[in-house]
Amino acid sequence: MSLRNLFTTWGKDLGAKPLQEYPRPQFVRKSYFNLNGWWEYAITTKDVIPQDFHGKILVPFSPESPLSGVGHTLRPKEFLFYRRTFVLPKTFVKDRVLLHFGAVDNVCDVYVNGEHVCHHEGGYNSFDADITDFIKPDGNELVVKVQDMTDTGYQTRGKQSSRRGGMWYTAQSGIWQTVWMESVPAQYIESVRITPDFDNAQVVVDVKCNFDEPITVVVLDGDKEIAKNDGKGRITVRFPNREFIPWTPENPHLYNLRFISRRDRVESYFGMRKFGCETAGKYCRLMLNNKPYFHNGLLDQGYWSDGLYTAPSDEAMIYDIETAKSLGFNMLRKHVKVEPARWYYHCDRLGMLVWQDMPSGGTRYGKWTVSYAPFLGFEHFRDNNYVRFGRKSQESRDLFVNEYSEMIEQLYNCVSIAMWVPFNEGWGQFDANEVAALTKQLDPTRTVDHASGWHDQGGGDVKSIHVYFKKLRLPKDKNRAVCLTEFGGYSFKDDGHSANLDNTYSYKQFADLQSFNRGLEALYERDVCPWVSRGLSAAVYTQLTDVEDEVNGLMTYDRKVLKVDADMMREINSRINLYKLAEIIEQGRYRDTEDIPRYEETL
Numbered sequence: 001m002s003l004r005n006l007f008t009t010w011g012k013d014l015g016a017k018p019l020q021e022y023p024r025p026q027f028v029r030k031s032y033f034n035l036n037g038w039w040e041y042a043i044t045t046k047d048v049i050p051q052d053f054h055g056k057i058l059v060p061f062s063p064e065s066p067l068s069g070v071g072h073t074l075r076p077k078e079f080l081f082y083r084r085t086f087v088l089p090k091t092f093v094k095d096r097v098l099l100h101f102g103a104v105d106n107v108c109d110v111y112v113n114g115e116h117v118c119h120h121e122g123g124y125n126s127f128d129a130d131i132t133d134f135i136k137p138d139g140n141e142l143v144v145k146v147q148d149m150t151d152t153g154y155q156t157r158g159k160q161s162s163r164r165g166g167m168w169y170t171a172q173s174g175i176w177q178t179v180w181m182e183s184v185p186a187q188y189i190e191s192v193r194i195t196p197d198f199d200n201a202q203v204v205v206d207v208k209c210n211f212d213e214p215i216t217v218v219v220l221d222g223d224k225e226i227a228k229n230d231g232k233g234r235i236t237v238r239f240p241n242r243e244f245i246p247w248t249p250e251n252p253h254l255y256n257l258r259f260i261s262r263r264d265r266v267e268s269y270f271g272m273r274k275f276g277c278e279t280a281g282k283y284c285r286l287m288l289n290n291k292p293y294f295h296n297g298l299l300d301q302g303y304w305s306d307g308l309y310t311a312p313s314d315e316a317m318i319y320d321i322e323t324a325k326s327l328g329f330n331m332l333r334k335h336v337k338v339e340p341a342r343w344y345y346h347c348d349r350l351g352m353l354v355w356q357d358m359p360s361g362g363t364r365y366g367k368w369t370v371s372y373a374p375f376l377g378f379e380h381f382r383d384n385n386y387v388r389f390g391r392k393s394q395e396s397r398d399l400f401v402n403e404y405s406e407m408i409e410q411l412y413n414c415v416s417i418a419m420w421v422p423f424n425e426g427w428g429q430f431d432a433n434e435v436a437a438l439t440k441q442l443d444p445t446r447t448v449d450h451a452s453g454w455h456d457q458g459g460g461d462v463k464s465i466h467v468y469f470k471k472l473r474l475p476k477d478k479n480r481a482v483c484l485t486e487f488g489g490y491s492f493k494d495d496g497h498s499a500n501l502d503n504t505y506s507y508k509q510f511a512d513l514q515s516f517n518r519g520l521e522a523l524y525e526r527d528v529c530p531w532v533s534r535g536l537s538a539a540v541y542t543q544l545t546d547v548e549d550e551v552n553g554l555m556t557y558d559r560k561v562l563k564v565d566a567d568m569m570r571e572i573n574s575r576i577n578l579y580k581l582a583e584i585i586e587q588g589r590y591r592d593t594e595d596i597p598r599y600e601e602t603l
Contacts, residue, residue: 011306102177154396198274201242247271252351271415295538297331328573362390362428433459497556
């Protein structure tokens with residue numbers, strides 16, 4: 001069933017040069033050359049650069065999206081070619097020129113002036129190439145070749161499907177994040193890894209350079225210098241008198257960072273925060289800055305009615321985050337998708353916790369394993385049965401580990417990311433305990449939900465449950481925080497703002513907005529509010545927006561209608577707050593949560 005085109009306010013007014021903002025706020029140089037805009041494209045069945053390009057495509061929107069101007073779904077045996085020319089200003093080039101791609105789905109090769117400059121696999125992580133030796137002063141040709149297996153192979157794909165419908169969405173291909181260039185000196189700072197050390201009032205940075213000289217690291221509060229230190233490799237900067245402002249969703253205070261060498265200078269930022277999982281009172285709780293903190297969130301698929309995988313503008317990304325925050329939520333679970341770096345930057349500065357899923361992969365999902373069995377009560381299959389979970393191939397498993405590790409490294413500096421979620425509902429799951437251990441090795445500063453929903457292997461920091469079609473029964477787990485990581489899915493279809501006029505997909509439908517909001521209020525009163533004081537540490541409602549056939553969003557797919565009653569939602573969320581509980585624990589006013597049978601009474 002085809003979908004009708006729905007345009008957001010931002011997409012309707014889109015210009016010829018979209019998404020011009022600096023794409024990497026966590027690692028900024030003044031040098032910047034944006035390549036978004038109209039490119040030529042060709043789709044062929046031959047693995048050779050064509051002589052003729054037969055159309056134009058608006059980069060960085062996938063050819064499947066309305067905003068791309070193409071409207072073609074790339075097939076596994078097809079090749080998508082992009083081409084554009086560019087001239088670099090003489091003042092732009094220093095010593096080296098780096099070409100950056102935010103993300104290209106799924107396998108691509110890049111050519112500059114006919115020379116192959118890089119090959120990349122994986123549709124969600126960024127990559128770059130040094131093209132200095134290939135560029136010419138009077139004009140250059142850039143060609144990108146793409147192939148995408150979607151769900152006919154074992155590559156990562158999230159919720160993309162070659163046969164979209166229901167909970168599976170239109171497949172994406174090609175360039176879907178910003179393409180850009182920067183110029184760097186011959187001796188330059190390659191990367192930084194920023195670790196806030198909350199307990200010791202300091203920040204630790206690991207700096208990678210292609211030279212062997214000390215650099216200076218400066219911490220600033222706004223423009224005011226707070227502290228600095230010189231060194232190589234790992235450098236620690238301590239706050240004077242151990243005084244700093246903690247980062248929280250309520251007060252998302254960020255400190256600026258400056259990295260200075262003799263020839264290079266990079267700007268960044270960080271927040272002083274600490275995530276964890278500890279026993280507080282009777283129950284194991286998620287912690288923020290050494291205090292229990294309830295993660296009250298929404299499932300966020302990251303799809304747009306006009307840009308699909310790509311938000312039509314920076315303002316559009318901000319709108320989603322600010323809307324969720326205005327309703328009283330403090331967390332978004334980014335569901336089996338990775339966003340551009342700017343999305344995380346906005347969560348950092350606006351104060352929105354993020355649970356980051358790894359996009360799922362593997363061969364076709366076995367419906368018995370991931371759908372039917374869990375609803376019949378069989379939720380704990382061992383995930384070393386690789387055939388059952390669609391991970392028979394060692395290459396598939398190795399690819400997942402490589403891309404997952406790369407994702408963690410690329411997003412490590414994002415202040416707002418509190419949780420890594422490698423597997424969801426058994427989709428392509430394998431060796432989840434080992435993957436959880438790998439996650440802690442790569443990043444010991446965050447918590448891990450090793451198997452969201454079902455097929456729990458007993459690892460990670462979270463006992464993760466998905467509840468649809470039934471009342472919540474809270475399981476007990478002494479060593480892990482119990483979290484309701486998906487629930488709800490209540491729906492109301494607004495015909496004027498729905499992509500599919502015929503088919504819809506949801507878990508419980510309502511005929512009008514009034515009954516939808518009454519049902520939503522009753523759901524929270526039954527399955528969330530009374531359970532906070534009984535051990536529940538997080539709740540993730542499905543979901544932030546409608547997506548294609550799904551009409552279970554708090555907003556419509558085009559973001560033009562807020563279906564939920566904002567005042568009602570804010571009032572409910574005002575009661576789901578563990579700061580009060582944290583204060584009671586600290587003051588020793590009770591020994592465990594049985595002393596406060598109704599948490600609402602403490603507010």
